[in-house]
Amino acid sequence: MHSQAGLVKSAAVQRRRQGARGCVDVRLRRDCVNVRLRRVGPATTAPRTNDDTSRHIQRSAEHHHTVTQVTSTGNPLAQTGPYGKDRRTRRPVQHADIARGTVHTAHPCGASERHKSNGTRAKGVPLSTQQVIEWTEDGRTRTAHWRSENGTPPPRRIEVADDRMPVATAHRLACEGTALLWRGDYQGARQLLTAMARRIDRGPRRAKERRAPAASPAEAFHRHRQARSRRARLLGMLLVPLDADFGIPLRRAPDVRQACAEAYGPAGGDPSVTSLPELLGLIGAHEWRRKGVKVPALGGDRVHPHYGVFSPVRGEYVDLVAEAPLPTHELAFDIGTGTGVLAAVLARRGIQRVVATDQDARALGCARENAARLGLSERIEVVEADLYPPGRAPLVVCNPPWVPARPSSPLEYAVYDPSSRMLRGFLNGLTGHLTPGGEGWLILSDLAEHLGLRPRAELLAAFATAGLTVADRLDIRPTHPRAADPTDPLHTARAAEVTSLWRLTAG
Numbered sequence: 205m206h207s208q209a210g211l212v213k214s215a216a217v218q219r220r221r222q223g224a225r226g227c228v229d230v231r232l233r234r235d236c237v238n239v240r241l242r243r244v245g246p247a248t249t250a251p252r253t254n255d256d257t258s259r260h261i262q263r264s265a266e267h268h269h270t271v272t273q274v275t276s277t278g279n280p281l282a283q284t285g286p287y288g289k290d291r292r293t294r295r296p297v298q299h300a301d302i303a304r305g306t307v308h309t310a311h312p313c314g315a316s317e318r319h320k321s322n323g324t325r326a327k328g329v330p331l332s333t334q335q336v337i338e339w340t341e342d343g344r345t346r347t348a349h350w351r352s353e354n355g356t357p358p359p360r361r362i363e364v365a366d367d368r369m370p371v372a373t374a375h376r377l378a379c380e381g382t383a384l385l386w387r388g389d390y391q392g393a394r395q396l397l398t399a400m401a402r403r404i405d406r407g408p409r410r411a412k413e414r415r416a417p418a419a420s421p422a423e424a425f426h427r428h429r430q431a432r433s434r435r436a437r438l439l440g441m442l443l444v445p446l447d448a449d450f451g452i453p454l455r456r457a458p459d460v461r462q463a464c465a466e467a468y469g470p471a472g473g474d475p476s477v478t479s480l481p482e483l484l485g486l487i488g489a490h491e492w493r494r495k496g497v498k499v500p501a502l503g504g505d506r507v508h509p510h511y512g513v514f515s516p517v518r519g520e521y522v523d524l525v526a527e528a529p530l531p532t533h534e535l536a537f538d539i540g541t542g543t544g545v546l547a548a549v550l551a552r553r554g555i556q557r558v559v560a561t562d563q564d565a566r567a568l569g570c571a572r573e574n575a576a577r578l579g580l581s582e583r584i585e586v587v588e589a590d591l592y593p594p595g596r597a598p599l600v601v602c603n604p605p606w607v608p609a610r611p612s613s614p615l616e617y618a619v620y621d622p623s624s625r626m627l628r629g630f631l632n633g634l635t636g637h638l639t640p641g642g643e644g645w646l647i648l649s650d651l652a653e654h655l656g657l658r659p660r661a662e663l664l665a666a667f668a669t670a671g672l673t674v675a676d677r678l679d680i681r682p683t684h685p686r687a688a689d690p691t692d693p694l695h696t697a698r699a700a701e702v703t704s705l706w707r708l709t710a711g
């Protein structure tokens with residue numbers, strides 16, 4: 205268990221205020237993985253295996269990002285009463301059918317409107333929606349702002365629930381499209397969430413999915429994502445209230461004010477409601493930001509990822525950038541810098557100036573903060589740009605999203621890019637941004653190839669179309685626990701995955 209100083213700072217005060225006992229339960233996992241670094245010859249020839257090194261990389265848990273897509277199935281509970289056969293429930297629970305126009309939007313900025321058509325986050329538009337939800341409680345109509353960083357629309361029906369609600373009822377209501385606004389004990393909500401997750405994972409639908417083998421790796425991938433998406437949608441039906449100052453008005457709730465401010469921006473608006481999985485994601489992200497992610501290629505120094513910014517938790521690709529022979533010590537571009545980790549590695553390797561770009565406001569802030577923490581602000585300039593900054597450089601590095609599939613939420617844009625826009629944009633712009641004799645370093649996992657989503661020939665053809673030649677390729681094979689887990693539906697593809705640094709030259 206990690207120290208939780210940041211989160212629990214004033215939790216004791218809050219617990220006293222709420223007359224509650226107990227402790228905050230914020231857990232993070234860390235485990236070690238071996239990564240094998242392998243350098244191979246030109247891309248068109250068989251790989252060479254000289255220069256083998258093995259190393260340990262600290263791998264951290266993925267943020268608890270969830271993907272939810274709410275669908276409406278009408279409101280069967282409106283007439284029949286909310287609890288059905290639930291004998292443990294004594295008091296009636298109010299609910300509202302807000303499907304008929306009672307959900308309204310103060311500022312219409314749903315997920316699709318909050319992103320440019322090219323799949324990148326629109327500039328200056330906050331991720332949090334300003335949508336309003338409405339429900340009935342104690343005979344009164346209540347409203348609150350709806351918060352969903354993954355772009356989930358507001359639930360169409362809401363019932364108030366507490367610790368008396370059995371998991372079977374919660375699961376059934378979630379399946380029917382009814383969200384549960386929690387008024388009980390915070391830790392009780394966490395337990396209910398865990399129980400719901402278990403029920404979903406062991407349910408007949410999942411068993412049927414497991415029994416019917418997928419016809420192809422691509423089908424296995426799409427099925428897997430569908431199942432994850434459904435799971436996230438159901439779990440996202442468990443809602444928690446947030447006060448205007450981001451306090452949680454529930455017994456035994458942690459102090460999440462800092463975590464919320466980091467994701468949502470400064471407090472001070474109206475009370476709001478979010479899903480418990482989203483809240484847990486914010487808490488996890490806050491802890492990662494506070495503790496940082498250790499980067500062996502930075503001599504063990506850490507980068508501190510901000511909420512929603514791609515984090516080098518599976519950092520084997522960073523080693524490729526640390527090992528590849530540098531064509532310059534003068535200037536490099538880092539396209540799509542995220543936390544700024546690759547820019548920092550290049551600067552630490554002695555490159556005098558690195559211009560790091562990103563389109564995401566959170567990434568830009570995060571990269572600047574990390575450069576400052578590492579004492580590299582003088583050498584790393586972080587600029588907002590769509591792909592390239594103006595000018596040319598002798599080295600251009602890019603680690604674009606590697607899976608050509610539709611992201612299920614805005615938080616997945618760093619991994620999924622359905623039309624490979626960033627990859628193609630990087631390749632097609634490279635010759636125009638390299639100085640003579642310069643190199644472009646493309647970092648790309650071949651997972652998409654093993655999933656049948658993008659053949660290797662397509663990548664090689666894209667190099668040729670962009671006027672690029674492969675000078676060399678360095679490969680690294682991740683050995684994180686998931687790659688070795690035979691029960692993972694994508695095990696075959698994950699076990700075969702190799703991440704490469706392609707050294708590309710013009711001509």
Ligand SMILES: C[S@@+](CC[C@H](N)C(=O)[O-])C[C@H]1O[C@@H](n2cnc3c(N)ncnc32)[C@H](O)[C@@H]1O
Nearest residue numbers: 514540541542562563564590591603604605618
């Ligand atoms: C896979 S992440 C890589 C982050 C970082 N370079 C690393 O290796 O950890 C891709 C990054 O590219 C950024 N990005 C996506 N499209 C972009 C574009 N058109 N121009 C600049 N950055 C972009 C994303 O915001 C994200 O930070």
